[in-house]
Amino acid sequence: MSNRREFILQVSLGGGGVLAGNAMAQGAMLAETDAQATALGYKADASKVDKAKFPKFASGQLCSNCALYQAKATDAAGGCPLFAGKQVAGKGWCSAYAKKA
Secondary structure, eight states, X not given: OXXXXXXXXXXXHHHHXXXXXXXXXXXXXXXXXSHHHHHTTOBSSGGGOOTTTOTTOOTTOOGGGBTTXXXXXXXXXXXXXXXTTEXXXXXXXXXXXXXXX
C-alpha cells in the first residue's frame, strides 16, 4: 500500500514540474524596450500605439488576431516568430501586423 501512495505522489509532483517547465519554455514577456520590439513599434497595449508614427495601424489590430501569433486568440500571451523566445501580449501590436486569414 505504501508503494502505491508513493507512486501517486511522485506522479503528481512530476506532472507539476512538467507544467512549470512548459511555462518557462514559452519564454518571458517581450519588453517594449527590447531592441527588436522598439524597431517594430511593439506596444503591449495596442491602444497606446502612436498613430502618427504608425499610420497603417487600425483599431482592432491585435497580436491575438495576427497571422504570426502562435497561441489561441483568447490567450493573454503567445509566441511570435519575430521575437524568438519571448511572448507578446495578445492585446499588443507591432508594425509587422498581418491579418489572420
